[in-house]
Amino acid sequence: MxxxxxxxxxxxxxxxxxxxxxxxxxxxxxxxxxxxxxxxxxxxxxxxxxxxxxxxxxxxxxxxxxxxxxxxxxxxxxxxxxxxxxxxxxxxxxxxxxxxxxxxxxxxxxxxxxxxxxxxxxxxxxxxxxxxxxxxxxxxxxxxxxxxxxxxxxxxxxxxxxxxxxxxxxxxxxxxxxxxxxxxxxxxxxxxxxxxxxxxxxxxxxxATSRDSGHADIEYRAVRIAPTESELAVVNILRQVDSQSAIVFCNTREQVRHLHTGLVDRGFAAVALSGELGQAERNQAMQALRDGRARVCVATDVAARGIDLPSLGLVIHAELPNDAETLQHRSGRTGRAGRKGVSVLLVSLSRRRKAERLLSDARIKPNWMAAPSADEIRALDRERLLSDPILSEEIGEEDQDVVRDLIAKRTPEEIAGAFARLYRQRLPAPEDVYDPGEPRSVKPRREDDGRPERSDRAERAPRSRDVGPTSWFVMDIGRRNNADPKWLLPLLCRRGKITREDIGAIRIFDRETRFEIVDAAAKRFAASAEGLDDDITIASADAPPKGERSAPRGERPAERSTERPRFNKKPGGPGKPDRRPAGNRSEGKPEGRPRKPRANRD
Missing domain, CATH: 3.40.50.300 (P-loop containing nucleotide triphosphate hydrolases)
Structure with a gap:
């Protein structure tokens, strides 16, 4: 029209x-x-x-x-x-x-x-x-x-x-x-x-706003990540989505500085935009994006207002926005004036509920998925290499002499290998990322099955060494959140400013995880880690995990026996333990509960 x-x-x-x-x-x-x-x-x-x-x-x-x-x-x-x-x-x-x-x-x-x-x-x-x-x-x-x-x-x-x-x-x-x-x-x-x-x-x-969708020209993706792998996921998504320019949103200036530095160190042509920059610096960053000298912009919400780049095809929310309006404003940097775009939310399992609430408020139904793996990126690189327009371009006069010399002195395999290496060297290396998977749903316990609640049984990350005296702590995520030592250990080190050597046993339950910190680092850990961060609460625990008895500091808590006492019907009656001396029992009969030895009176 x-x-x-x-x-x-x-x-x-x-x-x-x-x-x-x-x-x-x-x-x-x-x-x-x-x-x-x-x-x-x-x-x-x-x-x-x-x-x-x-x-x-x-x-x-x-x-x-x-x-x-x-x-x-x-x-x-x-x-x-x-x-x-x-x-x-x-x-x-x-x-x-x-x-x-x-x-x-x-x-x-x-x-x-x-x-x-x-x-x-x-x-x-x-x-x-x-x-x-x-x-x-x-x-x-x-x-x-x-x-x-x-x-x-x-x-x-x-x-x-x-x-x-x-x-x-x-x-x-x-x-x-x-x-x-x-x-x-x-x-x-x-x-x-x-x-x-x-x-x-x-x-x-x-x-002129649609009530049924956040934006018709934007594809929304929600990517599951471990809490410590946001930067790694950003790297792989930037490598996967073939967009001429992209913007990565963070909530704070500090996070903008950290992520921008990490991307530049990996070889991305990236600029930063935040309120702490002067107008001249911000103008230079925007001009670098417009003329193609930079491909990625890492920005806070306020700094990114008004960015309108025709080539902007990808928006990444490295940190979740605070409300649905901000989500739509961020995502609206792409998919403008009839052009298509992709908006990716990075969602750790601990923030799944917040992400679902934001998406629901914005009337957005995203595709939930894992972050692209390093193998997927390498496969894409091979496809893009084979379809690169440079391979089908006509050989110019200036290059013909070089081509003849190469063919005369090198084998086709050597020439192709060199071309592949040159192609790969200009690309940032993909990262190995961990897919935490979908949150687990625990089946309700049948009232008559006689078994303990699943939350009373812990998955144990074994401790292979004696770390000395320790203190117990607890965090409010567990098996239902796909808690796994693969990402719990980096999380604890980051939150508590400690090393892996300071962490003892880890016990993962359905709704919580308990772990040991050596006493030498416990106060430092508590000062840094306790409280709420990444939607994960860490607090001191007065007792060892459920199913553990108290043990002296420096000793590993004893395992509770899972074997039930055996009972006889005679002579103690139905349901009574057999108290007869071992010598009076017939062979083949089930043994009764062992008697407690008498104390030595000598």
């Missing part, structure tokens, strides 16, 4: 840009019934919102004129939550309004405010900025908005989440009463609805 009638200058810009069919939100704002009304639009990220509101306020700015008046006080004000998004909006509006010579400037945190002041003094048609910087210019009298005709709040829900409500209210109070107010938001929580009632008049509601 072609675009509805728009201003001729904007229609020409759309055609030059290759736009043929509008997205649902773009088509909705161009409906004749919209007119000059205020708009309350809920649309997913990546649905073409920037072009949508650029088209929506074109009639307000241009009317019947062929061009905009001379630049002076701004006619439109666009408020965005982050620097990156504001800069992206500026780029989109510049090409959309290029035919009418629109002057568009930005006012964002992290940039030189004096340069922005000079730009405002020269005049502008559209100002795009972040709430804090726009308020600062308004308070200092640098931004004059007496001629303002339209205000756009882009990603309003995110601005409220970031604590900009007071700044937004200040800006809206300062704008003329007769302005149009266009509010675009991925979700419409109660604070957004309250804001619209106060600052919009007879707003037309447009809903």
């Amino acid at each position: 072609p675009f509805r009638p728009t201003h001729p200058a904007l229609a020409a810009a759309l055609e030059e840009r290759g736009y043929q069919d509008p997205t649902p939100v773009q088509d909705a704002v161009l409906d004749p019934s919209v007119g000059e009304r205020d708009l309350l639009v809920s649309a997913q990220t990546g649905s073409g919102k920037t072009v949508a509101f650029g088209l929506a306020f074109a009639s307000t700015l241009l009317g019947e004129s062929d061009a905009l008046p001379e630049a002076g006080e701004p006619l439109a004000l666009v408020v965005a939550p982050t620097r990156e998004l504001a800069l992206q909006v500026q780029r989109e509006l510049e090409w959309l309004y290029s035919k009418v010579d629109a002057r568009i400037i930005t006012c964002v945190g992290g940039m030189d405010p004096r340069a922005e002041q000079r730009a405002l003094a020269r005049g502008a048609h559209i100002v795009v900025g972040t709430p804090g910087r726009l308020r600062d210019h308004l308070e200092r009298g640098r931004l004059l908005i007496g001629r303002l005709r339209v205000v756009v709040l882009d990603e309003a829900d995110e601005m409220l989440n970031l604590g900009f409500r007071e700044d937004l209210e200040f800006i809206l109070e300062a704008t003329p009463d007769e302005r149009r107010t266009l509010l675009f938001s991925a979700t419409l929580p109660k604070p957004i609805v309250s804001l619209t009632k106060r600052y919009q008049r007879n707003a037309m509601r447009i809903e």
